[in-house]
Amino acid sequence: MDVAGLLAIAVGAILVNNFVLHRFLGLCPFLGVSKQLDAAVGMGFAVIFVMTMASVVTFGIYHFILAPFGIEYLRTIAFILVIATLVQFVEMLIEKTSPSLYSALGIYLPLITTNCAVLGVAVLNIDKSYSFVETLIHGFSAGIGFTVALVLMAGIRERVELADVPESLKGVPVAFIVAGLMSIAFLGFTGLVVE
């Protein structure tokens, strides 16, 4: 376990293989919650939190329950149920311990269950056979990468709202084209980390 390897995973997940712009995960919230900057920041923090937790929990489930019993093929079912429960649990926990954080994140938490980036990061951790620390770093930085893309997108979309866009491209289509341009910019990071 070396620091350089962990740094490579972090930079890789945030910039090079950005979850939204390169791996195409979590597009529904990316388009749905990127209309306002404040909402985007709230959603971003909720996702970082849940992705880190989900990475840790699914790591445990896979290596201590599924693998010893030889039932790895059940991972899709196990992971999605665990994530759904986890999101619910996190929601209740935040509500009890920090009402102010709850009122800030509250409405975004239930939406995270169907965010494919969360299940995606869990499956990727297993597919790449990461160790526990690598899983933790990967989950956390994947969440950061998602948030970076979401917040940048929200900033741009607030401006696009004021622009003169052709009638049939208004809304989602122009958002996709903006995402395409952002993706070109992120392509510039290719080669930053040698995998």
Next chain:
Amino acid sequence: MSTWDDFTKGIVKENPVFRLVLGLCPVLAVTTSLKNGLGMGLAATFVLVGSNFIVSLIRKGIPARIRIPCYITVIASFVTVVDLVMAGYMPELHKNLGIFIPLIVVNCVILGRAEAFAGKNGVGKSFLDGLGMGVGFTFALVVTAAVREIIGTGKIWGLVLLGTKYNPVLFAVLSPGAFVTLGLLIGLFNMLEARRKT
């Protein structure tokens, strides 16, 4: 609404991708070639038809409060079946689609249909609804994949289409091309819909 409408509405009028803008992740990720797009479309159609069928069959036995976890379990079981069958018989396609096979579970089209249609309608209608939505989803994947493959490589289904003089625009098969292609296609559908109304 007639039975025929249950089937056809998903294909154009309520196309899950172009009109409802649902289930976008796989549409962008696997449409680098027509083969992958079609494979993904058929896998999702199977899960959609299967889960709609089972959900409509057991809908009266599920308490309303825990219906979503029940639906997800049904969907996840079908996804596992697809995953294992594809790994066994089509290893190359399985490798190309990668993590997007397990991710069919969180495809909002499938849970959306279970919640909005199969949980409220009979078995036959739900089956047709699932089939129609699946065909519509496959149609969207195939169109996007075909556009990207032709522009990006000059080929279709691995066959040379545009000849050697055509200089492939690599942009279309890279990630930015996916966003731009889908954005323009949704725009095109919006334009056609607006024309049809007037």
